[in-house]
Amino acid sequence: MKKPTLAVAVITFLIAVQAPFTGHRSSAAPNTGIEIKIPFDKLGHFVLLKAKINGSQKTYNFIVDTGAITIIDKDLANELGLKKRGPMAKISTLEVAGYQMENVFCYTGFDLTLFKRLGTPIHGIIGSNLLDRYSATFDFKSRLLVLSTHASTRSLPKGAIVIPFRDHPMNKSPIVKLRINGSSLEGMIDTGQPFPLVLPIEDFEKYKDGGLSAVIRSKGVMVKWPMTKPDHNYMARLKSIKLGSLAAKDIACVFGELPPLLSMPLIGMDLLTQYRVTIDYLRHEIVMVAYSDAHIRDNYYSTGLNINMSKGDSTFVEGVWEGSAADMAGIRAGDVIIAFNNRKATAADLPELLDLMRNDDVKSIEFEVMNANGTKRVRVNKTMLLK
DSSP states (O other), rough: OOOOOHHHHHHHHHHOOOOOOOOOTTTTTTOOOOOOEEEEEEETTTEEEEETTTSSSOEEEEEEEEOOOOOOOOHHHHTTEEEEEEEEEEEEEEETTTTTEEEEEEOOOOOGGGGGGSSOOOOOEEHHHHHHSSHHHHHHTTTTEEEEOOSSOOOTTTTEEEEEEETTTTTTTEEEEETTTTTEEEEOOOOOOOOEEEEEEEGGHHOOOHHHEEEEEEEEEEEOTTOOOOOEEEEEEEEEEEOOOOOOOOEEEEEEEEEEEEEOOOOOHHTTTTTTHHHHHHHHEEEEEETOOOOOOOEEEEOEEEEEETTTSSSEEEEEETTHHHHHHOOOTHHHHHHHTTEEEEEEGHHHHHHHHHHOOOOOOEEEETTTTEEEEEEEEESOOOO
16 A cells, blocks of 8 residues: 655645635625636636735736645745745735635645646646635636635526535545446546546556456556656546436546545546536535536547656657557657747747647647657647547
């Protein structure tokens, strides 16, 4: 059995000792509750909010991640002179869309440079241990996050899926009961991961016989989590999943190495974004209403590449899906991307390359790659990953 790392153990302790939080809007009367509508941007699959810290003129970028705790960049915490206790910093007021959340305690020990390849500086993460003050509705179509404390009344839309949840003891993330291939277990609602479902890689053999189809393995790493050191992933179609009254078959899932205390099924954005999702932390229930064009992914139209940025700001291939267009073109993990579509692959251009790779309307990308055997130009025509 894997032992929790020190960092995870410290985070668990710190969450346990945090004081209760409060928030207010100056125009709101006492005890009337609030409802604040916050427009958000999408950065890749991430929900991105602009926030002011302690009345600052400058706004800062925060990702909303229901699978995480609340985090602030350590250097920024020092720059702003935030009060600190061990690895925790205190924000007196975090202001979003004119609404102030008070006494926000943030972990400072997380390396936010992992978001560097997205091209937008990330200053922090708003996690479930802050969201749990509210009922939080994610309207992905309108790009609107609605935070409410109106816990006394509600009306359920027709066709709503209602799912009770409990708090994860480490980060207060919503933990729901679900059935995968007929077996009952628990999973986490995680707006920080892009796939419909991620499963712990140590469970791969359990699912492989009869529960998966179109299995592919990666050469190198396609997705990884902090405090893990994977060397490969798997992608496949899962036979069935049931979440409340939501039932789906043959959805795409990925297997990855997960941090020990978070090693459970992670329900992610390619499933969640097909619904207007309310995570009511006050009632401990989730309400999901399907959009008219809802479709949970069963495949990916892709080059089959995972591209990242080295510490020296070079663009390199971190992983390739087996049998993908990139694999057939001879691109390998460790290759350096020198150029794409006749443009230099600089750190500043990497976000555009990632957008091209994600965009299903883009059919092919030309790469110039370098490895120990020299350089070559290859055109990679996207194909469906799962055959």
